[in-house]
Amino acid sequence: MASGTAHHATGWAAGVIAAAIVTRAGADSPWHLYAALAFVAGVAGGTAPDWLEVAWWSKKRRLWITHRTFTHWGVGWIALLWWSYRELGHLPIAAPAFGFACGGLIHLFADWPNPLGVPWIVHRHSLNLWRSGRCDLIVVAASWVAAWFFAIHGVPHGWSLEPLRRLA
Numbered sequence: 001m002a003s004g005t006a007h008h009a010t011g012w013a014a015g016v017i018a019a020a021i022v023t024r025a026g027a028d029s030p031w032h033l034y035a036a037l038a039f040v041a042g043v044a045g046g047t048a049p050d051w052l053e054v055a056w057w058s059k060k061r062r063l064w065i066t067h068r069t070f071t072h073w074g075v076g077w078i079a080l081l082w083w084s085y086r087e088l089g090h091l092p093i094a095a096p097a098f099g100f101a102c103g104g105l106i107h108l109f110a111d112w113p114n115p116l117g118v119p120w121i122v123h124r125h126s127l128n129l130w131r132s133g134r135c136d137l138i139v140v141a142a143s144w145v146a147a148w149f150f151a152i153h154g155v156p157h158g159w160s161l162e163p164l165r166r167l168a
Contacts, residue, residue, distance in 0.1 A: 004047070006136035007107055011046015013143035014106040015039035018099035020150045027088035027095060034092075038099035045103020049077075049111075072111065074120035077104040110139045 018038040022028055028035045052071040055062055065071065084097035108118045113135070117126030129135070 003132075003136050004050075006110060006140050007047045007050065008043075009140045010106045010110050010143040011043045011103045013140075013147040014046050014103040015042030015099060016147040017106075017150045018042040018095075018102040020147075021085075021102075022088060022095050022098060025085070025088050034095035037096040038102075041096035041099030042103040043099075045100035046107055048100065048104050049107045068111070068116060068118065068124070072108060072118050074105075074108055074118060077101055077108060081105060106143055110143070113139070 016039065018041070019035040022038040023032070023035045049071040050067075053065055053067055070076070078101075080097060081101035084094045084101055087094035088098060108120075112118045112125070113127045113129035114132045115126050115128055116132070117124040117128075119125075
């Protein structure tokens, strides 16, 4: 698990990535409202897998589900990313949902290298590279390199995200 600070920093990078993709997909509004919503949702999504586990309705604010279970499930975040990208330009909620999914996925990528791992499909998988809270600089730097790449270049040449919209 990356530290809270690292998740916040990678969430900001996810917001930049989401806003860039929404803009390049032609799904932005004339005043860049949808790109701004995707950005804000990406920042929130960067920490979402952790705060979604907290029972906000109780006074003690304890976890209502076990850490790194349902809220860290890769399939759910990928499904939200796929659906929201497919609906960009068709539904107003798609841009913030896309940003939220980008933030959630970047959170999972930040948690993946430690021994606890992330449940991508069924069981947890770990890259087993370092212990929790270590090497946060690597995770944050990698996320900001990705943000720079998507902001400058968009989707890499030869990669077409259009088939994602046609999948039903």
